[in-house]
Amino acid sequence: MKFSTDEIKLASDSVSFGAWHISLPTGSLSFENAKSFLSHVLAARQGKIFLSLSEATGFDCNPISDPKNLLPKGFIELQTSGTTGEPKRHSFSAESRIPKLRTRTDFCWGVGYALSKFAAISLILQVLEFEGSLSIPEVFDPADLVSSFNDDRVDAISTTPSVLRLIAMSNLAKLKQIEVKQITLGGEHSSQAIIDLAIDLWPSASVTHVYATTEDGFLFSCSDRLEGFPAEKILSESRFIDENGELFVWGRGTGDFWERRDDRFHFKGRVAEVANIGGFKVWPIEVEKLVAKVPGVDDARVFVVKNSLLGHVLGLEFSGTIEKNELRLALRHLLPKIQIPQLIQKVEIITMGSSGKKARIE
Amino acid sequence: MKSLSEIQSFMSLELLEITYGQVDLSGNALWDKALISELGLDSLDYASLMVSVEEWLSVKVPEGNVDWSSLKSARQLAEFLHDLQGQ
Numbered sequence: 001m002k003f004s005t006d007e008i009k010l011a012s013d014s015v016s017f018g019a020w021h022i023s024l025p026t027g028s029l030s031f032e033n034a035k036s037f038l039s040h041v042l043a044a045r046q047g048k049i050f051l052s053l054s055e056a057t058g059f060d061c062n063p064i065s066d067p068k069n070l071l072p073k074g075f076i077e078l079q080t081s082g083t084t085g086e087p088k089r090h091s092f093s094a095e096s097r098i099p100k101l102r103t104r105t106d107f108c109w110g111v112g113y114a115l116s117k118f119a120a121i122s123l124i125l126q127v128l129e130f131e132g133s134l135s136i137p138e139v140f141d142p143a144d145l146v147s148s149f150n151d152d153r154v155d156a157i158s159t160t161p162s163v164l165r166l167i168a169m170s171n172l173a174k175l176k177q178i179e180v181k182q183i184t185l186g187g188e189h190s191s192q193a194i195i196d197l198a199i200d201l202w203p204s205a206s207v208t209h210v211y212a213t214t215e216d217g218f219l220f221s222c223s224d225r226l227e228g229f230p231a232e233k234i235l236s237e238s239r240f241i242d243e244n245g246e247l248f249v250w251g252r253g254t255g256d257f258w259e260r261r262d263d264r265f266h267f268k269g270r271v272a273e274v275a276n277i278g279g280f281k282v283w284p285i286e287v288e289k290l291v292a293k294v295p296g297v298d299d300a301r302v303f304v305v306k307n308s309l310l311g312h313v314l315g316l317e318f319s320g321t322i323e324k325n326e327l328r329l330a331l332r333h334l335l336p337k338i339q340i341p342q343l344i345q346k347v348e349i350i351t352m353g354s355s356g357k358k359a360r361i362e
Numbered sequence: 363m364k365s366l367s368e369i370q371s372f373m374s375l376e377l378l379e380i381t382y383g384q385v386d387l388s389g390n391a392l393w394d395k396a397l398i399s400e401l402g403l404d405s406l407d408y409a410s411l412m413v414s415v416e417e418w419l420s421v422k423v424p425e426g427n428v429d430w431s432s433l434k435s436a437r438q439l440a441e442f443l444h445d446l447q448g449q
Contacts, residue, residue: 305413307409308423308424308425309430310406313409313413328379328382329382337404338406342406342409343410343417
């Protein structure tokens, strides 16, 4: 489903002032409902309404009773699930979430995020600001994403690394046919393998990976086709990394940890996602990066599992041609024992949360 | 619900893999030996064995109220996990 900014602007004129709640379906979304959702996002951007978003089985759009006019116009509230499974509400000024990146006004952007997620709202606000157009799938699943992006002839796609991998597995040939000029990866760590996949799909496209937080919005990006971020992109007047590796923004800890290697910082993981295995801390993403390098592994997900004996253990899902016992043997030579996942499962497709990211806690 | 013998067969295979072929439970002799102190497993191996069977049986060992001293051998662990089914 393709929407131009002009079309959304026209629809937003009919949105009544006040506070609104929209529940977005986890299943199919009709054209009219998608347009209604986009027009309310724009109305929030224009300062006309307060908009609260959540996920449900079906679409619903209703005014919120706000007799004392306490809900701030121009703000959007999201219920985020994140990767730790702990739902939390977060509201922000729509204006503050427009990235400082300018985008081509004639681009049609494929939205590769679930619509109730921060990254989707951020992309929609950016596109509406610069008067591009949006391609939104009826259903947020790999096959429908590829069809939608292909039918709408998108110029650019913004999605998570996990979704990119899934849509590539779904229909590689069709995806390659789309003349993508810009691919933006966000919402989770972009490994070199995923950046290389994007380059392989669209050799002449600009490949950008971004870092953003729910609290602060877009913070920095990198388009040099290499994993990690140059130090000068991360460190600034408002940002520093402390001696433990945690990134601070305006003096507030983000809970995200980084490791410096030469002149680049590499994402290590979220503090909420660290496994404490019998008193030893293990970062799932670090293990995952190494597992993904084992020949025969196509993709992997390392996650934390609560365990009554050790506190936590590590779980590993992998897809590829290697067998489980062979992988365990390979990991024995590659990793310290504490980092070898205790639970290893071979799967066809790596499990992805509703946010389009790999879940880190089970 | 899996039978005790099915669980024991699964555990035998898992333990062979986890210990890289060092501990073979296919005979009866080792089932009553303490996994950690007598068969050479460490707590990570033990946890691997436990979570693999938990996952296979779709059960979860409850936190907090487990007497680990009564779950030293493979037989004790198999019986304990077997009894968790249906609880």
